[in-house]
Amino acid sequence: MPQDAVAEPAFTVSSVDLVPGKPVSRDLLFNESDCKGGNRSPQLSWHGAPTDTRSFAITVFDPDAPGRGWWHWAVAGIPAGVTHIPANASAAGALRKMSAVEARNDWDTDGYGGPCPPPGKAHRYIVTVYALRSDDLRLRQGTPALMFEHEIRTVSIASAQLTFTYGR
Template sequence: MARFATRTVCLLLSLGCAAPALAEAPFSISSPDFFGGTLHPAQMYNHGGCKGGNQSPAVSWRGAPPGTAGFAITLHDIDTPGRGWWHWAVVNIPASIRQLNANASASGALAALGAVEARNDFDNDGYGGPCPPAGTVHRYVLTVYALKTTNLRVAPGRPAPFFEHEILDSALAHASIVVKNPPLP
């Protein structure tokens, strides 16, 4: 019986009896600060030998799935030994927001939205730009997550891996960009 039903559905589809669903645009992100696959110096850390602007990148996203209650963003160095290096994790970005301007972390724009930022691996809350050892090039993954809830168990001062756990538990979709740092002398 199931075999017959499958053939009937296929026949109906081939005759145009059922209209195909329109595909929605996939969830995607972009950043003018990551042009050409390399971090802009404004996003690099400004401490301990690094002379960047330490500004969180501008980022925009589109195609969030139905049921999205809010967004989260992370920036993680995947080439640091061990578990990598957390540069940024932020949650509770409202579902109505589709972009952040550069320096949203330090400017207070995220706080004004009610977003919560994790403690990065520099031991500071908020964004801490890349600063790899001299002469090395690392890869950084910027990810925007569409979340099914904004009721996450997070608080300022909590480390980024804790935020990651909560984000992954609530993620409906995610999109990433991978960039490298400019070579440092």
């Protein structure tokens, strides 16, 4: 007799700070040069990760920036039992408390660096939460985000995305 297949729930990510159709809060925007934001990382929640998940990672990437795009955030080592991070988890130390490590973003700072596109066309920002089959990526605080992303992808078993836009 064939056994009924049991599908795992879909892996999804959501945010109270990034709601479709609502403007992005100034709190999330970068706060240097001609951008005057709070540079606070967004609240994120995820559900339906595969049962064999050993840890999570998060990236925020702007594919519309000139050249190869722009890394705003990469964090790895979020424990498997975690299903959300609060707003401002990067600067407030919540990620460090759970032993997660943050990359050096393309603003050349460690941790979250919010949106600050040049005036003109709005840019897309892709937030990805990865479920990983490893809890030790051997990544260190301050490693460039592009290297984080490479290591994350080598052990990713699932990912969930949300995209927001911002322009000036």
